[in-house]
Amino acid sequence: MAAHSESPTPREAFTFALPLRVRWSEVDRQGIVFNPNYFVYADVAFTEYFRALGFPYPQGFEESGSDLFAVSAEGRFRASARYDELLEVAYRTARIGRSSIRFEVAVYSGGALLFDGALVYVNADPETRVPQPLPPQLIGHIEAFERTPPATKEAG
Amino acid sequence: MAAHSESPTPREAFTFALPLRVRWSEVDRQGIVFNPNYFVYADVAFTEYFRALGFPYPQGFEESGSDLFAVSAEGRFRASARYDELLEVAYRTARIGRSSIRFEVAVYSGGALLFDGALVYVNADPETRVPQPLPPQLIGHIEAFERTPPATKEAG
């Protein structure tokens, strides 16, 4: 298929990965996972990643009174997954800003990369949606968890 | 919310737009459309866009014996849609390559931009997934339909 210019984040950069089996409901008429479902998989990994961090979502945000809202998503479909295939969904924090945070996701099957992408979220007040600094406790948990440290950035 | 650096494609560049009402099943616990559903909306618009072109999917591809496979997707969540909100999903061909084609999508509510993104597909043999030139008939239909002509590119 078409070559992707960007080279993917190597598997070793991901500390966290989740086994996930393709459901019948996720496969389309072409016999392969319907593309938006890779973003659903990323969302499932988001939940489990926060649990693995020891900062479960959304309870960890209760103290700060904020919540994460998705700002952008992107992904590259490199190969297809089929019904009942056992996948590995790797997830990591790639960059920590002031109020924004960038996660990377990669979906593997038998070691082969099927999908990779990135999700950016902003920490904000649930009512006003005004951005707020990321909870320092969250940053601490991420830094303690990730073997490959995320980039940091002044602006956010 | 967080500023998006990229400026969106203006509404006037889209010849095609589809009215679409937010379903209960598409809204999450935050009361807003779950993010991957914007890519589902893009897919609904894909179908209706091809119908509007006069090159219905997938029948139009039968002669060439090829099919379109998604290569990449990206999008920016600029504001939230809620249950029962009536949206407008604009869709256009942004770039025609040799075997690849880039579509842009933008979701509006009452004239305000909620989401914009891009989808790249490659035309390929359904069995081997080897890329094939886009059907010339498809290109003709697009050129006749789009008021704002798509970019073209040698490689693809």
Next chain:
Amino acid sequence: MAAHSESPTPREAFTFALPLRVRWSEVDRQGIVFNPNYFVYADVAFTEYFRALGFPYPQGFEESGSDLFAVSAEGRFRASARYDELLEVAYRTARIGRSSIRFEVAVYSGGALLFDGALVYVNADPETRVPQPLPPQLIGHIEAFERTPPATKEAG
């Protein structure tokens, strides 16, 4: 396929029907609509039915401070719908109880019945889930709308 013992509610009993086109995301590997999606279609029809009644959901319930919660669902898959097929989703109130209400749904394609089913909801306090009498205004709107009057029942 297997014969269904129950004979379906005739098309004429339905005052309301909604055109609905099958999405790519709703079709499975067998090339047909994945069965739980018929209940999603019923839910889409629920929203449009309440709008047609002039008692939009959930705003109509605000005065009573209650909400509808699903109690049961049933359906018979009589024939298959395919990608891009234009369906007609008929919806009606079949029985009005004290706090419960039974809706019937039927999905047609070109006049042929593909699916029929029933959904029972109870009107309840959103916090305590204690059943409450159905809003009299809702009952009035239903009685004014339905050409075939729903059954009524003392208990609910």
Next chain:
Amino acid sequence: MAAHSESPTPREAFTFALPLRVRWSEVDRQGIVFNPNYFVYADVAFTEYFRALGFPYPQGFEESGSDLFAVSAEGRFRASARYDELLEVAYRTARIGRSSIRFEVAVYSGGALLFDGALVYVNADPETRVPQPLPPQLIGHIEAFERTPPATKEAG
């Protein structure tokens, strides 16, 4: 909430159960699992049940050249599941007919019953949809697996 007249199949009747965690995408604006998703959960359990039987779906049907098609579904929503809740989805064969087979499903949380239902499928030729006898091998695997034997029925 409204009382259900039918008493549910007891937990002990189920030999098979699958742990399943509620996804963010499955929860609606009321903060609870959107009702049709219980039928999706039943479908996930279907796959794992066939694997547990040693008659994986759909490979087990290849020899017979047939496939299972859903005929009917029913369910009672007894209590609500919430985001991230860890559920137990129990699944069993309740009745074996000539070409039809009835499964029961029950979803528990912490031992409490949230949902119970039944799915009927018919074994049929994938092209003609003409019913065929259930593969004898499948029946053998079910009888060997289920501690509580399914009912059998002449007609089907």
